[in-house]
Amino acid sequence: MWYYEKKLQYxxxxxxxxxxLAKFLIEQYGGADGELAAALRYLNQRxxxxxxxxxxxxxxxxxxxxxxxxxATMVYKLTKDATPEQIxxxxxxxxxxxxxxxxxxxxxxxxxxTATYIxxxxxxxxxLYEDIAAEEKARxxxxxxxxxxxxxxxxxxxxxxxxxxxxxxxxxxxxxxxLKEERDKKQxx
Amino acid sequence: xxxxxxPEFYQMLEEIQANDFVIVELNLYLDTHPNDFEAIQQFNDxxxxxxxxxxxxxxxxxxxxxxxxxxxxxxxxxIDTPWPWQV
Amino acid sequence: xxxxxxxxxxxxxxxxxxxPIRVKSYSTPPQxxxxxxxPGLPQYPTARQxxxxxxxxxxxxxxxxxxxxxxx
Numbered sequence: 525m526w527y528y529e530k531k532l533q534y535x536x537x538x539x540x541x542x543x544x545l546a547k548f549l550i551e552q553y554g555g556a557d558g559e560l561a562a563a564l565r566y567l568n569q570r571x572x573x574x575x576x577x578x579x580x581x582x583x584x585x586x587x588x589x590x591x592x593x594x595x596a597t598m599v600y601k602l603t604k605d606a607t608p609e610q611i612x613x614x615x616x617x618x619x620x621x622x623x624x625x626x627x628x629x630x631x632x633x634x635x636x637x638t639a640t641y642i643x644x645x646x647x648x649x650x651x652l653y654e655d656i657a658a659e660e661k662a663r664x665x666x667x668x669x670x671x672x673x674x675x676x677x678x679x680x681x682x683x684x685x686x687x688x689x690x691x692x693x694x695x696x697x698x699x700x701x702x703l704k705e706e707r708d709k710k711q712x713x
Numbered sequence: 714x715x716x717x718x719x720p721e722f723y724q725m726l727e728e729i730q731a732n733d734f735v736i737v738e739l740n741l742y743l744d745t746h747p748n749d750f751e752a753i754q755q756f757n758d759x760x761x762x763x764x765x766x767x768x769x770x771x772x773x774x775x776x777x778x779x780x781x782x783x784x785x786x787x788x789x790x791x792i793d794t795p796w797p798w799q800v
Numbered sequence: 801x802x803x804x805x806x807x808x809x810x811x812x813x814x815x816x817x818x819x820p821i822r823v824k825s826y827s828t829p830p831q832x833x834x835x836x837x838x839p840g841l842p843q844y845p846t847a848r849q850x851x852x853x854x855x856x857x858x859x860x861x862x863x864x865x866x867x868x869x870x871x872x
């Protein structure tokens with residue numbers, strides 16, 4: 525089971541009301557390489573991955589939920605108390621009509637989240653390579669959002685999340701090395 | 714409801730976030746380096762420090778965790794604002 | 801030497817309508833060069849610094865945007 529802790533993993537700050545940036549950020553909320561897809565992908569792979577790397581998938585999957593909460597916090601703060609006019613000007617008019625200011629699991633273009641984002645091939649190497657690719661794609665998405673954003677406080681949190689993708693990618697690469705089982709044996713050849 | 718939080722709330726919270734972050738980093742590292750004795754020691758030290766910091770924080774600002782991982786004051790203060798995204 | 805950004809010069813046609821970007825760059829962060837993290841890497845001196853960098857180890861830190869501001 526899981527326990528909730530009443531704190532964010534990182535102190536998220538946003539300088540000003542800016543629904544346009546919220547629209548971009550939704551990509552990391554309910555998009556193909558977003559935090560929800562990542563969390564569900566890793567936790568789901570735990571059941572079939574070799575025992576040696578279950579712990580890693582469990583822990584990175586859990587951390588992804590903390591990142592999902594950070595993204596939600598950014599979106600919440602960027603849109604809180606925005607007027608319908610501001611929402612409309614930000615290109616979120618269609619969202620507003622359907623959801624008011626509620627968060628919705630979709631990508632930046634409004635395409636709803638789908639289970640097809642969550643790859644599960646059952647082959648440990650294929651799945652871990654998928655995970656590495658997912659981390660690199662999420663890293664790239666954070667880069668493009670940082671490029672579009674002029675909010676230094678928001679970017680501080682986004683740079684943190686980008687760095688976490690890098691560390692996760694390294695850990696998945698190490699998991700591949702562990703499953704290859706050649707790392708400690710080389711010296712005996 | 715608006716409750717003005719004292720600056721210590723933010724200071725203590727960030728100290729907890731920083732220490733807990735070190736714990737997460739060491740945890741993921743140890744998942745792929747289970748024989749690193751020094752890292753395990755550092756992990757255990759940081760975990761003990763985390764518990765101590767949270768006891769102090771919770772005395773002043775209420776429970777950080779639910780389901781029996783924190784104690785409650787009277788009345789039940791788990792449900793009090795602010796929630797993390799509101800802070 | 802290890803660098804976190806690489807550069808390339810794309811082909812530019814005289815018929816390209818947008819103003820050409822002569823030099824493009826892409827990110828090559830540290831995890832690409834560390835197959836398996838060695839034990840005992842130096843750590844940031846304080847937990848707060850580690851939190852703000854997003855990693856405990858300076859060798860894993862990757863700046864963005866490119867601090868050299870070269871290319872696009």
